[in-house]
Amino acid sequence: MSIENTEVLLKVEGISKSFGGKRILKDVSLSLNKGDLKVLIGPSGGGKSTLLQCINLLITPDKGKIFLNNRDVSFNKKKDVLALRQQIGMIFQDFNLFDHLTALDNVSIALRKVKKMSKKDAYIRAQMELERVGLGDKLHHYPAELSGGQKQRVSIARALAMDPLLLLLDEPTSALDPELISEVLTVIRELSNSGMTMLMATHQMGFVKSLAQEILFMENGRIIEHDTPENLLNKSKVRTRTQDFCSKLL
């Protein structure tokens, strides 16, 4: 057990969150080892986005604990919160690129303003990240001049430039036209293969089956099933809730 513990990168314990008296997250726990790719699936409104945003404290949980690299993060110390967010990259469903900045500036601005890198160093790093996601020829394009898939890849480059310990991805392909999904999934697959730790809300089941270590099935603010894709989707003797849900996809 202690050997396993050294591998744990993120541990979430008993997170609860209510909005206006309505309980959206109910005592949610999970953990990620270094290099894990775990996926959150489940019906709309189940709390996946809320959970992901609680993990990097964009939403402050009402209750619970978050350990990053075994360090207990306190939710109301501003310094802790900012440090945590620097170490966790976040990818949003609708990209949230900065509309007034080129791809290069989108990726470099946090390097300059948060990591206080010089403009030159920040550009070098940003260019490297954009090349890594296949956008070396779009450095000076503004978001409005990019396709959805390209925007999402810029946002991945933007997160990676900060050298995060892990990435949270909130349905990164669900705002994309079908033919653009694969270019983004390819980037995510390469990241996973290179050892990046990721927690991702997605309903791309092909991707989930081939790559995820674990499915966390979320409904009504709880993780009600969690196991390997194989066990949840194929092997189990009783019909799982996850199977039920997935049979209705597409």
Next chain:
Amino acid sequence: MTYPFEVVISSLPYVLGGAMVTIGIVVGAMALGLFIGIPLALIQVYGNRLIKYVADVYVWFFRGVPVLVLLFLFYFGLFSLIDLNITAFWAAVLVLGLRGGAYQSQIFRGSILSIPDGQLKAAEALGMTNWQGIVYIILPQAIRIALPGWSNEYSIVLKDSAIAFVLGTSEIMSRTHFVASRTYEQLPMYICAGCIYFVLTWIGVFFLRRFENKLKIPGYST
């Protein structure tokens, strides 16, 4: 007997000198309005309830009272009450600027609110403070979006500045009035004044429009 035209020509340098004063009032008032309007807008969007309330009261007051009343209230009332000894020029700048701040805050509030809030979230997710997100992400976009409204506000303040003549500021209107009442050439003189305001309005709007196009984000249509 002189032709009306001659009065206009011979008094033109004097009246145009008043245009410099008018420009001074407008530039001062727009700058002060910007200085007040942006923070007010930020307070109205991001502030806590108490400070928001203070901002609201400020805006209600300056939007609710006629500019002529404001000028008298401040210049003859408030400023002498607090022993503030300023010239009519600076009084006009101050009053139009304070009032402009209230109007400009509404322009900027609208443009801040029109930016998808996910961008601020993304900035914070990268480790920026809330303040950094506002300064580097929200404001640069909000200012661009606000420019057409701001240019409209300029055209209003420019024309409202004519009312400063009641304080005896020697801008276009008061110089025109002076010449017109001396020479009895009312019609040509006020036509002349109207033309100067007209030209100043559209020159300003033209340059603000060019500025707007220069700052335009490629591929982005608004």
